[in-house]
Amino acid sequence: MTDASTVAQASQDARNSFTMIDNRTGQSWELPIIDGVLGPSVVDIRRFYAETDMFTYDPGFTSTASCDSGITFIDGDAGILLHRGYRIEDLAEHSDFMEVCYLLLHGELPNAQEKAKFEHNITYHTMLHEQMVNFYRGFRRDAHPMAIMVGVVGALSAFYHDSTDINDPHQRMVAQHRLIAKMPTIAAMAYKYSVGQPFVYPRNNLSYAENFLHMIFSVPAEDYVVNPVLARAMDRIFILHADHEQNASTSTVRIAGSSGANPFACIAAGIASLWGPAHGGANEAVLRMLQEIGSVDRIPEFIERAKDKDDPFRLMGFGHRVYKNYDPRAKVMQKSCHEVLEELGIGEEPLLKLAMELERIALEDDYFVEKKLFPNVDFYSGIILKAMGFPTTMFTVLFALARTVGWVGQWTEMIEDPSQRISRPRQLYVGNEPRDYVPIQQR
Numbered sequence: 001m002t003d004a005s006t007v008a009q010a011s012q013d014a015r016n017s018f019t020m021i022d023n024r025t026g027q028s029w030e031l032p033i034i035d036g037v038l039g040p041s042v043v044d045i046r047r048f049y050a051e052t053d054m055f056t057y058d059p060g061f062t063s064t065a066s067c068d069s070g071i072t073f074i075d076g077d078a079g080i081l082l083h084r085g086y087r088i089e090d091l092a093e094h095s096d097f098m099e100v101c102y103l104l105l106h107g108e109l110p111n112a113q114e115k116a117k118f119e120h121n122i123t124y125h126t127m128l129h130e131q132m133v134n135f136y137r138g139f140r141r142d143a144h145p146m147a148i149m150v151g152v153v154g155a156l157s158a159f160y161h162d163s164t165d166i167n168d169p170h171q172r173m174v175a176q177h178r179l180i181a182k183m184p185t186i187a188a189m190a191y192k193y194s195v196g197q198p199f200v201y202p203r204n205n206l207s208y209a210e211n212f213l214h215m216i217f218s219v220p221a222e223d224y225v226v227n228p229v230l231a232r233a234m235d236r237i238f239i240l241h242a243d244h245e246q247n248a249s250t251s252t253v254r255i256a257g258s259s260g261a262n263p264f265a266c267i268a269a270g271i272a273s274l275w276g277p278a279h280g281g282a283n284e285a286v287l288r289m290l291q292e293i294g295s296v297d298r299i300p301e302f303i304e305r306a307k308d309k310d311d312p313f314r315l316m317g318f319g320h321r322v323y324k325n326y327d328p329r330a331k332v333m334q335k336s337c338h339e340v341l342e343e344l345g346i347g348e349e350p351l352l353k354l355a356m357e358l359e360r361i362a363l364e365d366d367y368f369v370e371k372k373l374f375p376n377v378d379f380y381s382g383i384i385l386k387a388m389g390f391p392t393t394m395f396t397v398l399f400a401l402a403r404t405v406g407w408v409g410q411w412t413e414m415i416e417d418p419s420q421r422i423s424r425p426r427q428l429y430v431g432n433e434p435r436d437y438v439p440i441q442q443r
């Protein structure tokens with residue numbers, strides 16, 4: 001967090017300030033401008049209300065920076081995504097998810113010894129308290145797995161009391177490791193419960209992605225051999241979803257954490273926020289949309305619907321609050337799509353052909369060009385996941401699984417910031433003037 005001395009320094013330099021004038025009274029104020037390492041500078045308005053007796057107004061936070069962060073940077077106009085300064089394309093190509101987790105949490109790529117130790121810690125936290133199995137039995141078999149994730153992850157705080165003290169750095173680290181390690185197990189159990197198959201325990205001799213595929217797809221009746229191409233694709237999908245600045249679910253985690261809530265409760269709040277179709281639920285919505293469109297000749301009809309203000313339909317997997325260019329993750333995802341479909345011998349996947357034709361037509365349409373609506377991370381992910389054998393209802397679960405490292409990393413960054421305070425926005429009140437109570441007999 002930018003401390004007072006930085007602000008004081010900024011405000012001393014007149015060039016680094018923003019003069020604001022209230023034209024109703026002629027009164028003016030000097031607001032400090034603070035420059036980041038990359039991206040837009042900020043006007044520090046922390047004293048704005050105290051000095052002006054007015055609030056700033058920004059529903060949806062389109063123009064508001066809620067915090068300092070050094071974890072991820074997005075240049076939406078250029079379509080750039082960096083994690084601790086490393087390009088997402090390089091990480092997707094050369095790194096693996098465990099290494100990206102270490103990078104996000106510790107700020108540097110690990111050396112071989114650091115990576116081995118981190119991976120060992122995660123591996124040896126993958127089992128779930130056996131009594132938590134009972135939670136699954138309480139859900140209907142057709143419960144949406146995201147409902148199970150919200151419930152079971154929130155319930156972790158009822159089992160792991162020795163990692164809920166947010167003021168103890170060791171307990172924070174244990175909570176981080178437990179959450180990253182147990183999300184695949186919890187997610188796989190949600191899937192197994194939904195298909196009536198027995199839960200599969202994690203295996204310590206498998207990598208993070210291999211272990212997840214094993215817990216999802218193996219059955220006691222036969223040996224399951226993980227396909228290395230699919231494991232690599234799974235690992236890459238986790239990397240692409242790991243973190244993304246102050247998106248809705250990460251901001252939810254930060255706000256929940258700002259009250260001092262335990263990390264498990266905060267991550268459960270993040271899962272709840274991610275579930276929405278405008279956010280992480282979009283990958284599931286994209287596949288349903290492609291299935292509804294059904295054929296290339298119906299694409300124009302749906303493009304027109306997406307442009308019609310009176311029609312709530314939107315082109316799912318398109319558009320982004322920050323990216324006004326191609327989402328770099330979508331490009332990597334599309335490349336992975338072709339690799340997985342080729343490996344599985346379904347190169348002619350009709351949904352992929354439909355998605356690519358939909359993308360081509362949309363990107364030639366003035367509406368999408370003017371509004372800078374490009375495919376985002378969710379546009380292709382569903383096609384890969386469906387080809388790998390995941391049901392549509394599991395798509396957002398996988399997003400939550402991967403984003404857990406981003407959530408815990410951002411949560412930790414906030415908790416460790418000495419100037420962090422509880423998040424408590426204000427409002428523009430548009431309700432009733434004060435009025436006297438009217439007894440029911442007189443209403």
Ligand code: SDX
Nearest residue numbers: 244247278279280282306314315316317318319320321371
């Ligand atoms: C994720 O924030 C993150 O970083 C999120 C994420 C992450 O990694 O955490 O990247 C993951 O959530 C990706 C986004 C997944 N959601 C979708 O694919 C759902 C479809 N997209 C839209 O709902 C929308 O684009 C949002 C929610 C993603 C962004 O919404 P904004 O920034 O509030 O933009 P907006 O709704 O104000 O749209 C601007 C204009 C509007 O038209 P006007 O009112 O200006 O005339 O573009 C239009 C919108 O109607 N528009 C679309 C559209 N998206 C925006 N029109 C048709 N189809 C779309 N998909």
